Amino acid sequence: MRRxxxxxxxxxxxxxxxxxxxxxxxxxxxxxxxxxxxxxxQKLTPFTPxxx
Numbered sequence: 001m002r003r004x005x006x007x008x009x010x011x012x013x014x015x016x017x018x019x020x021x022x023x024x025x026x027x028x029x030x031x032x033x034x035x036x037x038x039x040x041x042q043k044l045t046p047f048t049p050x051x052x
Contacts, residue, residue: 014043 018040022030030036 011047014047018043 021036021039021043025033025036
């Protein structure tokens with residue numbers, strides 16, 4: 001159970017960080033900002049299944 005709690009905590013922290021990254025950012029600005037897109041993807045990467 002502890003492992004699942006830590007995983008969920010990591011997900012919430014990632015979501016909070018992404019929320020801060022995107023605060024006040026319009027969709028067009030996000031689409032054109034490679035640094036911002038990379039930061040969001042970096043936060044999401046641990047939660048995506050690996051391709052095998």
